[in-house]
Amino acid sequence: EPEVTQTPSHQVTQMGQEVILRCVPISNHLYFYWYRQILGQKVEFLVSFYNNEISEKSEIFDDQFSVERPDGSNFTLKIRSTKLEDSAMYFCASSVQADWGYTFGSGTRLTVV
Amino acid sequence: GQNIDQPTEMTATEGAIVQINCTYQTSGFNGLFWYQQHAGEAPTFLSYNVLDGLEEKGRFSSFLSRSKGYSYLLLKELQMKDSASYLCAVRGSDSNYQLIWGAGTKLIIKP
Numbered sequence: 495e496p497e498v499t500q501t502p503s504h505q506v507t508q509m510g511q512e513v514i515l516r517c518v519p520i521s522n523h524l525y526f527y528w529y530r531q532i533l534g535q536k537v538e539f540l541v542s543f544y545n546n547e548i549s550e551k552s553e554i555f556d557d558q559f560s561v562e563r564p565d566g567s568n569f570t571l572k573i574r575s576t577k578l579e580d581s582a583m584y585f586c587a588s589s590v591q592a593d594w595g596y597t598f599g600s601g602t603r604l605t606v607v
Numbered sequence: 608g609q610n611i612d613q614p615t616e617m618t619a620t621e622g623a624i625v626q627i628n629c630t631y632q633t634s635g636f637n638g639l640f641w642y643q644q645h646a647g648e649a650p651t652f653l654s655y656n657v658l659d660g661l662e663e664k665g666r667f668s669s670f671l672s673r674s675k676g677y678s679y680l681l682l683k684e685l686q687m688k689d690s691a692s693y694l695c696a697v698r699g700s701d702s703n704y705q706l707i708w709g710a711g712t713k714l715i716i717k718p
Contacts, residue, residue, distance in 0.1 A: 525704070527704070536708045536709070536710050537650065537694065537696070537706075537708040538708070539705045539706060539707075539708075542704035542705065544704075549704055550704045550705055585649055585650070593655075594655070595640055595642075595652035595654075595655050597652065598649035598650050599649060600648065601648075601649050
């Protein structure tokens with residue numbers, strides 16, 4: 495069964511450092527998403543991406559965040575200057591159509607110290 | 608504001624049936640999703656309802672009433688592996704992409 499793959503599975507970084515979280519969506523999917531989940535809390539939408547541009551973003555997704563699809567397969571989330579409160583599980587997801595259920599990747603656990 | 612309510616935790620017995628309820632108040636409605644999430648893992652898609660009624664998929668069924676802002680997930684013939692959190696998520700009509708998530712219902716299955 496096709497999978498969304500994310501790397502790394504766990505990243506520890508110092509406050510103020512830049513991190514890049516990587517995702518490879520399912521190959522025939524057209525819509526890509528980043529969500530995050532702080533430990534013990536709700537899943538929160540960050541951003542959606544379609545046709546090589548951001549289609550929607552939440553209040554969380556401020557100018558410290560950016561996304562990129564540098565080639566035909568990767569989809570990355572960059573946090574420019576990490577804060578302690580950025581510590582969370584970050585999930586990448588993709589879907590064939592916008593109104594279909596997503597397939598989530600297994601997540602990257604980001605720990606900012 | 609936008610809100611999705613689910614019970615925090617439920618307990619059921621292996622082999623039994625359990626119903627997990629979800630109520631929502633959102634800016635319009637454009638579909639409701641149920642996901643299963645095991646601890647430390649990613650959510651897994653279970654079902655999608657956009658019209659009123661019952662959608663059945665094997666041991667899992669999901670029901671929607673748009674007029675009541677209400678959905679439930681019905682799990683039959685419970686197995687120990689069904690112990691997980693069940694997340695209700697709604698897409699409002701002011702968004703094509705963003706899902707608003709409930710806090711999830713932790714389901715504990717006992718032998």
